[in-house]
Amino acid sequence: MQCPFCQTPLRADAPECPACRLTFPRTSALLGALPRLSPVIADTTRLLTTADQTKLKKRIAEIERRFPQLVLQVVMHTFPAEHPFSLHVFWVFNGGNFAGDSQRGKDNHALLIALDPSRGEAAIMPGYGLETFLKRETLDHLLELAGPAWESGRWADGIFRVLEGLDQLLESVAIPDDLAGSREGEF
Template identity: 55%
Template sequence: MLTFPRTIALVGATPRLSPVVADTTAQLRSGEAGKISKRIGKIQRRFPQVLVQVVMHRFPEEHPFPMHAFWLFNAGAFAGEGKRGKNNFALMIAIDPYRKEAAIVPGYGLEPLLKEEALYHLLEMSGPAFQSRKWELGLEVLLDGLEQLLDTVSVTEEEGVATGGDY
C-alpha cells in the first residue's frame, strides 16, 4: 500500500516551488506564468476556500506519475500546515512535459465534491494543447473547466448543501 511516509522514502526531498505557478522545467514562455497566475487569482477570488497550485516539473521515470503527484501534493502542503484533512481545499495541477503526463490532485476537503471522472474530463479537454506543448492554452482550458465545475458543486449559504450534477 502506498503511504506518504513510504513515498517520501522512495522519492526524497521536495523541490523548491514558486507559489501559484511553479515551472522548474522552464517550459512556460515569458509572461505565461503571470497570465496563468492571474487566471488562478480570479478563481480564488470567486471561491476563497480553494487554493490552486500549478506545478510543471520533471519527475524521475522509475516511479509511476500518480505516485509523484500524490507525494508532491502532500509534501508541498500548498493549503498550509494548519489546513490538513477535511480542511484542505487545495488543488494541484501537476504536469511533466517530458513524461507527457498530467494530474489533478484535490485536497481531502474537495475530494467529495470533485468527482474523479470530472477531473479526468478536465485533463482530457486540456490534453490536445498539452500534446502540442501549448501550456498556457491547456491550462486556460483546464482552469475554465475547473471554474465551471466549482460552480456546479459550490455550497450556497441559503441552502447549506452542495449543488451537484454530472460534469
C-alpha cells in the first residue's frame, strides 16, 4: 500500500502518511463532499447506456454470487484535475464505504473500479482484506487489457474485460470450501 498523494509506502494500519501526513479526514477536507454515487454502477459521466449498465450489473451480480464476501463497485466520474487521480480514488473508496460499516480493515472485501474518461485514467482499488491476494501489478495489467477499448470510447467493453480478468484472478486465489470449511461449532 502507498500514500495516494505522495506515493510513500504505507502499512495498512498507518494512521497517516509519515511523509505528507495525509489522512482520510484531511483528504475529505481537501476534496469536499463525495459525488452522489449509485450502488454497483455509478456513472456521473453518462457515457454508459442504460443497457450497458444493466449488463454490467448482471455480470457483477454473477461474480458476487461466486464470491459472496466480495462487494464490487464501478465509478465513472470526471474528477478535478488539480489533484492526483489516486487521491480521488482513495477518497471515493473510503468515503463511499462500499463494503459497509461493519466491514473495515481486514474484513473489507470491496473492490472499486474507478474511471475518469476525461483524464484517461483508471484504477482498481481493493479493500484491505483483499490486498494480500491481489497484487498491484496484476490489477494494473487488467487495466492495460481494457485500455484499447477505453481509448476508442467503448467504456462498457473495457469494464467487462476488467470484470472477466477479476473473475479469473479471484478464482485463482480463492480458498476451496473444503479447505476453508468450518469445524463443528465454527462458522
